[in-house]
Amino acid sequence: NVSDIKAVKNYLKANYVKPNSQYTGVAKGKNVLIIHLESFQQFLIDYKYKGKYVTPNLNKIYHSKNSLSFDNFFNQVGQGKTSDAEMMLENSLFGLQSGSAMSTYGTTNTFESAPAILSQKLGYTTAVMHGGTASFWNRNNAYKSFGYDYFFSLNYYKNKADYSIGYGLKDKIFFKESVPFLERLPQPFYLKMITVTNHYPYQLDKPNQTISKTKTGDETVDGYVQTAHYLDQAVGELMKYLKKTGLLKNTMLVFYGDHYGISGNHHAASAELLGQKTFNDFDNVQFQRVPLIINMKGLKGEINHTYGGEIDVLPTLLNLLGVSNKGMIQFGHDLLSKQAPQIVAQRNGDFITPTYTKVDGGYYDTKTGEKLTKLSKKQKRELSTINNKVTTELSLSDRVIEGNLLRFYKPKWFKYVKTSDYSYNKTEA
Numbered sequence: 001n002v003s004d005i006k007a008v009k010n011y012l013k014a015n016y017v018k019p020n021s022q023y024t025g026v027a028k029g030k031n032v033l034i035i036h037l038e039s040f041q042q043f044l045i046d047y048k049y050k051g052k053y054v055t056p057n058l059n060k061i062y063h064s065k066n067s068l069s070f071d072n073f074f075n076q077v078g079q080g081k082t083s084d085a086e087m088m089l090e091n092s093l094f095g096l097q098s099g100s101a102m103s104t105y106g107t108t109n110t111f112e113s114a115p116a117i118l119s120q121k122l123g124y125t126t127a128v129m130h131g132g133t134a135s136f137w138n139r140n141n142a143y144k145s146f147g148y149d150y151f152f153s154l155n156y157y158k159n160k161a162d163y164s165i166g167y168g169l170k171d172k173i174f175f176k177e178s179v180p181f182l183e184r185l186p187q188p189f190y191l192k193m194i195t196v197t198n199h200y201p202y203q204l205d206k207p208n209q210t211i212s213k214t215k216t217g218d219e220t221v222d223g224y225v226q227t228a229h230y231l232d233q234a235v236g237e238l239m240k241y242l243k244k245t246g247l248l249k250n251t252m253l254v255f256y257g258d259h260y261g262i263s264g265n266h267h268a269a270s271a272e273l274l275g276q277k278t279f280n281d282f283d284n285v286q287f288q289r290v291p292l293i294i295n296m297k298g299l300k301g302e303i304n305h306t307y308g309g310e311i312d313v314l315p316t317l318l319n320l321l322g323v324s325n326k327g328m329i330q331f332g333h334d335l336l337s338k339q340a341p342q343i344v345a346q347r348n349g350d351f352i353t354p355t356y357t358k359v360d361g362g363y364y365d366t367k368t369g370e371k372l373t374k375l376s377k378k379q380k381r382e383l384s385t386i387n388n389k390v391t392t393e394l395s396l397s398d399r400v401i402e403g404n405l406l407r408f409y410k411p412k413w414f415k416y417v418k419t420s421d422y423s424y425n426k427t428e429a
């Protein structure tokens, strides 16, 4: 109820992190194209298998002088997987301890999401393109609550037997068939394109297997380099198109890996992929890092080592677009801020900071990977502060979602989204 939202507002106000004014508005008026790299892990960047780079296109974008590439960026999803990533990126609200927030609360909750903010503040046209079925993760309803103008799901695409694999259209076909929709999008647009081919168990038809499988003997791991390579080729084709059409000149690209691909149950295979003798829970946290790459013509790029996560993407993008998120209920902060707290909460209460990593209840030294068994008084104090912050933010975020608290509070300028204003199916009038 109303007093709950007051507690949330007071906490966020007290912990507000000032965005980096050097970057405020540098992307103002640009299109925003979010490219959701399904199950794409950071270790793939610059990774070679049998002397061949697995992801040459993304490597090039990662190292570009116009890219802000975050190499200490972590996924923070829970059981909601892709939908938790979407909930975080669109709202800077965490997914839930169990289940999918987007499925359970996406239809009925009030949100103040990226599409609504950008359309109300800056007149953006907003859209999602995804070669999967519209109802998966309740997207067809949640996107209306988020205020997306358009949602091009599988029923908008030409689909034939060998066009799809796993959860939807193969990425190269998806990107290619998205072109007519992209071309008709009024600018400036905020567009999210969701890929699927690089998804467990990483199957791919022979003609598309253009890099050999790894030989760890773990069949759900050995296909990963093939589907990652395929996704990278698809990204390469999309970049060619964006260059040819001039869209690269006026579009800020945001690539992110939504969560890990190889789960924590494949330590032996993961060790082999990395050429490591041992591989423990701490190694797995490093291994499951995902990339965040913000690429835009004219952007002063760098490899940015700030520790952050998916909860921080929206505040970072809003600052780049010149939109202040002051007074908004967002649990993340600008990753470019000099005051970034660098505490990356995990949905289960674990966390990563530049000094400490808490995983499965154990503490490690983030720099050395050494397990901390005897904690000094100072370490105990620091760790209890961090634990406190993590559990407080997760529980406040849960209260916002489970209590649907945004219906009690909005910034003055924000107009609540009416889901009945949106319809996505071609057949709907």
Ligand code: GP9
Residues within 6 Å of the ligand: 080, 081, 082, 083, 132, 133, 136, 167, 194, 196, 199
């Ligand atoms: C399906 C796809 C599922 O639309 O997004 O991805 P997942 O949540 O399983 O990673």
Ligand code: MN
Residues within 6 Å of the ligand: 038, 039, 081, 082, 258, 259
């Ligand atoms: Mn996913």
